[in-house]
Amino acid sequence: MEIQDTKSTLEVTPRNNDKIKKIWKTAGILLALTVAEFIMAFTMDRGILLYVLFILLTVWKAKYIMMEFMHLGDEAKPLFYSIIVPLIFLVWLLIALAKEGTDIFLMRW
Amino acid sequence: MSAHSTAIGVSSKRGVWGGGNEPLKASYGKLMMWFFLLSDIFTFAAFLISYLAIRVSYPAYAGPADTFVGSNEYWPVPELVFEAVPFLHGIHAPLVFVGIMTFILISSSVTMVLAVEAGHRNDRNDVVKWMLWTMLGGITFLACQAWEWSHFIHGTDAGSVLTYINSLNREVTETVFGANLVVNEYGPAAFAQLFFFITGFHGFHVTIGVVLLFLAFYQAAVGVYDRRGHYEMIEKIGLYWHFVDLVWVFVFTLFYLI
Known part of the structure; x- marks a missing residue:
């Protein structure tokens, strides 16, 4: 069997630190929102207000995942x-x- | 739009209805992944909204947390059900373990987006590195879920005394430990049924995701994408993986917080 040349013929572009910084920033926001949900779960009384806040925070997180991670906003x-x-x-x-x-x-x- | 049309012998002036246009400016594979994910969003949304409907059809547990006992008369409070952590038997640590699981899945989503970013730059080493981290995150999450399920099925030391109709159609009153599809010590039968069904379906998606991640990791490592000329496969699998994370965000809120 012929040994295949696995060396890349594609040109590798160097890292764009701004982009990578933005990814980590989004990750930080997602983490902060999850931590906020946790704190609310233990400090607030159960009721409609809490549930609505939970769902709003969840939709907010979903927006970040779809727009920043899945790049739907760039399509x-x-x-x-x-x-x-x-x-x-x-x-x-x-x-x-x-x-x-x-x-x-x-x-x- | 049609300026870079590749069809042979076709004028670029043929207009919008002449065919060969790409109004969505995305490849076939990426479009189909998006439409598959849209259909999957509907499936999961139907499950989760049904969960909400069944949940509000039962009374919620209203008493103080420290006197909580499981009963099929009312819906349990999640932080009193999901309160165990591996290696810390008997310690009341509400939502800690599921918090760790959420953190793991979000982290693996971050490493996935880093792999996609490396793919845009044709940087094979970075792609391979981040795909490996993503895969490890996925496998760790699955392992956590296996523990969570096994704890849920085997139950607590004390169990709960319940009156229910067993599989032989007889009404019995006995101490129930853990959960199955007929009865569970935490709440109404529907509680465990929905838990198994929805987290199970999500876990199944994660399992498929880990297989796809492995295939992409392997192909990237042996240079298939370099020879192909682009790393779009990483992007498509990335879409699926982020979707799995997206669903978990909703499962987490509806099952463990509300």
């Missing part, structure tokens, strides 16, 4: 919207099933 606008717009349907699912759940609760107890 062409039609691609961006074809991923984001269908998620509107989930809003309805959430409203419908939350109502369903509370109604079952009222019937059972």
Whole structure:
């Protein structure tokens, strides 16, 4: 068998420290938001307010992961919207099933 | 858009409807990965929203935390269920272990994005290094989840006394330890069912992700992507891996915090 030349023919560009710094900054933000959630879980009373805050923080984290890590913000606008717009349907699912759940609760107890 | 069209003998002036355009400016593989992830978002969202609906159909545990006992009459408080840490038997450490798991998965997402960044620069050594770290993160997360499951299934020392209908369709009252799909010591049967189903489905995704990471790691290391001329595969697998992290962020909030 012929030994393949595994030496790269591609040109390697040097590290762009600004980009790498931005990645670590995003990581720091994600970590800070998670720590904030932890502190809230132990210091705040359970209730609607806490749950809404949790969900808002989670969506905020999701935004960072999608925009910074998955680079969705850098894609062409039609691609961006074809991923984001269908998620509107989930809003309805959430409203419908939350109502369903509370109604079952009222019937059972 | 069509200025760099590669089709032979096609005029670049043929306009938007003439074909050969790339309105989304992304390769086929990347587009299909995005649309697969969109469909997977719907699957996970359906699971998690169903979890929320079933959860609000049960009363929540309202009493003080130190007198909590598991019962199938009300939904348990997660920080009183998930409070064990490996090697620290009997120590009440609410949410500590799941916090470590979250940290591991977020870290492996960071190393993945560093691998993608190295791929853009055609830097094979950096790609290989960061892919290896990402893979290690994924495997560690899976190991943690295996422990978490095994603890959840075997249960606490004390267990809980529950009245329930067993698999032989008889009503029994007995001390229950751990969890299965019929009964569990923490809360209503649906609690453990949803836990197994949703974290299991997520863990399955992580497992597939680790396999993909390994393939990409291997191919990068032996120079397949150098010969191919680009490192786009790292980017596509990166999208999948970040998605796994994204889902975990929601699982974490809904299962362990709320």
